[in-house]
Amino acid sequence: MxxxxxxxxxxxxxxxxxxxxxxxxxxxxxxxxxxxxxxxxxxxxxxxxxxxxxxxxxxxxxxxxxxxxxxxxxxxxxxxxxxTTNVTNFFREKHHFEHFSQIVMPEIIKRAQQGEKIRIWSSACSSGQEPFSIAMSVLDCFSKANNYNIKILATDINYEMIDVCRRGIYSTAETESIPENFLNKWARKRGNEIHFSEDVKDLVSFKNLNLLDPWPMQCQFISIFCRNVAIYFDRVTQNILWRRLSDALLPGGYLYIGHSEKIPTETVPDITACRCPTTYRKDI
Structure with missing residues (x-):
């Protein structure tokens, strides 16, 4: 004892x-x-x-x-x-956002302008830094995104964190990693707080979700961010999660995972590792 x-x-x-x-x-x-x-x-x-x-x-x-x-x-x-561990920051693992902006966004813009529904999923959004980083990346590439059927679904198991996300308010210290030009475009400083604009908040929908439960979403996603989550699961649970995430991706869609995570090819044979670290593409 x-x-x-x-x-x-x-x-x-x-x-x-x-x-x-x-x-x-x-x-x-x-x-x-x-x-x-x-x-x-x-x-x-x-x-x-x-x-x-x-x-x-x-x-x-x-x-x-x-x-x-x-x-x-x-x-x-x-x-x-x-x-629940909630360690995160804006534009964490910057290479993922660079890849998203350079490789995924041109496809998103093309599909959106053709009238398609575009969905992006931040599957363990913690206190909101990841989905708001995605939203700013979308707007930086496509300023009229809110005029099209583009939405970011942000989910987390932690109810308290979802409440934090919905407010869209962070301290100046928490937002230090956001590029200054992004802050100038899509946020306002009020005292020691940074408030995101409605353009950013309107792109994101926050929901509580346990990744082990059945997922209510009927759509497939063009990109999924599921980073630094699987490291807390055992191997069997990890493999189940990888397969479910692959099923939730559109053909040709991209999955971003954490820097210390890896998807075994024998577990999910229909996704392929990309040159961008910890980035996988679903086969077309």
Whole structure:
């Protein structure tokens, strides 16, 4: 039995044992597909101790019993939200956005002008930096995009993050990686906050979605961004996700994944790695 206090970590005032951690990571795996290694035991404490206090439980064991009960369904969602990693920034992995602008956007413009419906998916959008980066890239190449049937679907498992996204407001520090000319065109500074323009926000639709659940979308996407998500899944879950993402792509569409991720060709034979790192194209 390992308690947090035995690990000499600060703030370990709420009883927390290895069995508690195992129960929590089993719930997280079942509900979200995310696998936590034993080294994440301190992280779970730091993320959830506040929830335990807010719910007025004396220890993690009582809290876990509650989230597993019928009356704890809502708190279980809060628990998963608290454990979801949300590390991101605007135009992260810049080469993907360069590829998108140079290779994908000409095709998008052509199809849109022919009257086609264009859909792009940011499948784990976190606090919104990725889909807003996509939106600015679209507008930079096609200023009249909002006059056509072009939409970016942005989804995330974390309800709280979806609320942040919908506001479209970020601190000046959070927006430092946005090119200055983009900020001048599509954002306004108000004190220490950056507010995105309606042109940017109108391109993006935010929805809550667990990638392991059935997907309600009926359309296929010309581009999908699913970056730094699969690294939290085990190999079996990863392969299932890659196949589903490939099925959701239009023939000739592009899938962007994280810098430490790789799709085995034997798992998804109908997509091919591109020269642009961690970029795959679905066969036509």
């Amino acid at each position: 390992i308690t947090l206090s035995e690990q000499n970590l600060s703030g370990g005032d709420i009883p927390y044992e290895e069995s508690d951690f195992n129960h929590i990571r089993n719930i997280l795996k079942e509900k979200s597909g995310i696998s936590l290694s034993s080294s994440k035991m301190p992280l779970v404490y730091s993320r959830l101790s506040r929830r335990v206090r807010l719910c007025s439980f004396p220890d993690f064991r009582s809290y876990i019993s509650f989230v597993n009960s019928p009356s704890g369904v809502e708190e279980q969602l809060c628990m998963i939200d608290a454990l």
